[in-house]
Amino acid sequence: MYSSVPPMPELPEVETVMRGLQHRLQGRTISRAVLHRADLRFPFPPGLAKRLTGARIIGFRRRAKYILMRLAGGHSLLIHLGMSGRMLLGPAHPNAPVLHEHMVLETDDGWRVGFIDPRRFGAVDLVPTETEDAHRLLIGLGPEPLEKTFDPAVLGASLANRRTPLKAALLDQRTIAGLGNIYVCEALFRARLSPRRLACTVTGPRVERLVAAIKLTLGEAIAAGGSSLRDYVQPGGELGYFQHAWKVYGRPGQPCERCPGQPACPGVRRITQSGRSTFYCPRTQR
Numbered sequence: 001m002y003s004s005v006p007p008m009p010e011l012p013e014v015e016t017v018m019r020g021l022q023h024r025l026q027g028r029t030i031s032r033a034v035l036h037r038a039d040l041r042f043p044f045p046p047g048l049a050k051r052l053t054g055a056r057i058i059g060f061r062r063r064a065k066y067i068l069m070r071l072a073g074g075h076s077l078l079i080h081l082g083m084s085g086r087m088l089l090g091p092a093h094p095n096a097p098v099l100h101e102h103m104v105l106e107t108d109d110g111w112r113v114g115f116i117d118p119r120r121f122g123a124v125d126l127v128p129t130e131t132e133d134a135h136r137l138l139i140g141l142g143p144e145p146l147e148k149t150f151d152p153a154v155l156g157a158s159l160a161n162r163r164t165p166l167k168a169a170l171l172d173q174r175t176i177a178g179l180g181n182i183y184v185c186e187a188l189f190r191a192r193l194s195p196r197r198l199a200c201t202v203t204g205p206r207v208e209r210l211v212a213a214i215k216l217t218l219g220e221a222i223a224a225g226g227s228s229l230r231d232y233v234q235p236g237g238e239l240g241y242f243q244h245a246w247k248v249y250g251r252p253g254q255p256c257e258r259c260p261g262q263p264a265c266p267g268v269r270r271i272t273q274s275g276r277s278t279f280y281c282p283r284t285q286r
């Protein structure tokens, strides 16, 4: 039921996909761009294929779960993988249709990258590089959790007036950008904080623990992607993603790593919060 591959890309998966794109595409020129439909979650910008063709790719940036592919000429291609988006890399050759492939970029050195998204919650847009952060999908986002500016003071101030469960506050992208269901569960386990605790009660040492746990959980997942994939590409050509060993996510009833031998250990508990599954250790997360 809970596979080891995340059902939805979160920050570490997007970072890993971006590094794969960067490794293969940076400095290359898009020799051909093909769109197989007019929209994903939103319509593609007018003339997108034509505007991409001939453009040189000069850099990459990730903001939350968005990839920004920066093009010479001052625009960035914004890519959101949505719920089911994947990037497939392979040598360019004709007559190679792939199911649910909506956008294809071919490069001057003979590679092709396809954007595959069966559920079509993904998004693609063009935005002036200078004003990337003003894009309507980015403008309301909270701080990047891996940046130095995300610290206990920032998170503490953001949680101070929130009378919602801590998990809901952390899933709110205005509090912190890029966290989703899985990494929130894992970070709360590490921080020994209950997902049910009122957000506004997370102060002092608790908020320090939580910030450290979020950074460690995300950092480890990104490092795992880097060490388990060659150039961030899977053997089948898929960019990013990798096997994870979750500590609590998807492990209902099992003792967590802190609990073996504890007679009072009830095992990892699964509850539903805001319609999503939460996994936590009721003995050690308070």
Ligand SMILES: [Zn+2]
Binding pocket: 255, 256, 257, 258, 259, 265, 267, 268, 281, 282, 283, 284
């Ligand atoms: Zn436990």
